[in-house]
Amino acid sequence: GVCxxxxxxxxxxxxxxxxxxxxxxxxxxxxxxxxVGPGMIAAAVRTVxxxxxxxxxxxxxxxxxxxxxxxxxxxxxxxxxxxxxxARISPDGMLRWVDAGHGLTxxxxxxxxxxxxxxxxxxxxxxxxxxxxxxALRPGDSVISVSDGVLDLFGGSLDSIDRYRDFVTGRDxxxxxxxxxxxxxxxxxxxxxxxxxxxxxxxx
Numbered sequence: 001g002v003c004x005x006x007x008x009x010x011x012x013x014x015x016x017x018x019x020x021x022x023x024x025x026x027x028x029x030x031x032x033x034x035x036v037g038p039g040m041i042a043a044a045v046r047t048v049x050x051x052x053x054x055x056x057x058x059x060x061x062x063x064x065x066x067x068x069x070x071x072x073x074x075x076x077x078x079x080x081x082x083x084x085x086x087a088r089i090s091p092d093g094m095l096r097w098v099d100a101g102h103g104l105t106x107x108x109x110x111x112x113x114x115x116x117x118x119x120x121x122x123x124x125x126x127x128x129x130x131x132x133x134x135x136a137l138r139p140g141d142s143v144i145s146v147s148d149g150v151l152d153l154f155g156g157s158l159d160s161i162d163r164y165r166d167f168v169t170g171r172d173x174x175x176x177x178x179x180x181x182x183x184x185x186x187x188x189x190x191x192x193x194x195x196x197x198x199x200x201x202x203x204x
Contacts, residue, residue: 001026001197002178004185012147013046014194019053022091026066027146029084029199030102030143038080045082058086059098059130066124081125085145093201098130104148104161105166106168109195110140113167140190142174142200146181149192153184174198 001014011031013100019025031038048068050059085105087097101123108114121130154163185194
């Protein structure tokens with residue numbers, strides 16, 4: 001994974017860590033706005049999601065994050081919201097995921113086909129409840145999640161998402177996907193944070 005912030009402090013974040021069942025959890029989030037305020041919210045959301053490591057349901061982590069930030073009339077969220085993709089991969093390759101208004105996560109099969117994981121659920125700070133979905137991964141399948149700043153690297157137009165998917169489909173190695181996106185983002189000043197996290201599952 002990598003994050004190239006548009007400013008010194010960005011509103012994007014990513015994370016990954018081991019789960020008690022021997023699997024892996026990973027997260028990518030994008031807080032509305034840039035600078036110190038969104039950066040503080042990003043840190044808080046990331047911390048609360050990680051603290052939910054013992055619960056096998058990814059959606060529970062988002063519910064906990066929303067409750068933790070909503071402290072009353074002067075809550076931390078205020079007028080800001082956070083789109084977020086959070087998932088867990090079990091040792092047998094089951095991907096359990098939840099998407100809070102993010103919509104930029106691809107499952108790329110070992111054979112090269114790429115499919116977006118779609119969800120109609122709302123961002124943290126807007127929605128009040130989330131539920132998880134499941135996808136069975138095969139050895140060599142990858143999960144690649146990006147922030148919307150990545151789409152600016154592909155023209156920022158309506159067909160940018162198709163160009164991005166073609167980019168992912170044309171590269172077998174997720175390390176190449178991550179490094180090339182980081183290189184593109186670093187070539188010139190970006191208006192938005194550019195963040196990507198990628199995971200390939202392989203059976204033991």
